[in-house]
Amino acid sequence: MMDRFLSNAINKVDKKGRVSIPASFRPVLGDQGRLYTLAAIDQPAIEAGGPQLVERGEQQLAQMDPFSTEYELYSFVLHGDSDHLNVDGEGRIILTDNIREHTGIDDKVAFVGRGYFFQMWEPERFKAYREEAREKVAEMRRNRQAMTGGKFSADKEQGGG
């Protein structure tokens, strides 16, 4: 079984503010009935996952200079903007006001797999950011090719894999 969050999906929010977590994400969370969330720093998105989400943030904190401004701010955001939501019997969560404010989410949520966590975006913003990300990654690749060689020549396959 796959042990990370992949792919993306857009689900609806009902009158009571509930959304289904995509079924493919549920086993990765471990069916613990609880979802940890954290406001993304540079993006209007919420990061979510199992307990590892917060633990990982704390590991990153541990690598920072505890007397730096970055440490103070990151610690503040990490703990202050995080939350844990209950997952109901149908795999749904209830969006909080904090989540709505930070993301602009109204009646639809884009769930985006990010490996060891996933994100929740307002769908239009997600699409815009994705487009931007694709272009920049394409540019990154072009720059690397300019250094290493041509497009087609570099495409030799290798056996194993």
Added chain:
Amino acid sequence: MMDRFLSNAINKVDKKGRVSIPASFRPVLGDQGRLYTLAAIDQPAIEAGGPQLVERGEQQLAQMDPFSTEYELYSFVLHGDSDHLNVDGEGRIILTDNIREHTGIDDKVAFVGRGYFFQMWEPERFKAYREEAREKVAEMRRNRQAMTGGKFSADKEQGGG
């Protein structure tokens, strides 16, 4: 048994959105009943293969600075634009909306072997790109000969078409 994806084939999409993976590709996938896919960056194509497909990208990620913008963008594209599809008893997958959007695929899929992975294209776009690729390869070869003065050694073409 052959351990790479070679050759190409065009298969039909049925009413339920299913396509057969070419039988010659199946043993390379390892009959795991699951196919990993990833939107190609520079092309309207989907890349597909076993779990190594995503793992390869993650190895590249692991070499990058986790706090850099490049890391964030690449991680976003790698995980958010990838997917894993179930393969049914007859070796078919169900195309997702994301795949249709990215490729323009409607009722036919061109499967193109690329060595350790394969691609799925809308057939007309595939043919156009193949033609373009052939021309560029020919031009590159001419340029290289002009530089080295030497004759290009045995560069066999893939039977293709």
Added chain:
DNA sequence: TGGGCAAATTTGGGCGTCAATGGAATCTTC
């Protein structure tokens, strides 16, 4: 070399199960 049979592949559907969604009923909290 060509015909024809056998096997494998591709394609088409039926149907039960699960996921996504909507809503009612029960609880909790203040």
Added chain:
DNA sequence: GAAGATTCCATTGACGCCCAAATTTGCCCA
């Protein structure tokens, strides 16, 4: 008791799994 939350149940459509038909490919033998 009111507002919000949790649990339970119903509906609809998508997906998984099974089986069958139609093609295509491979192979054997004349």
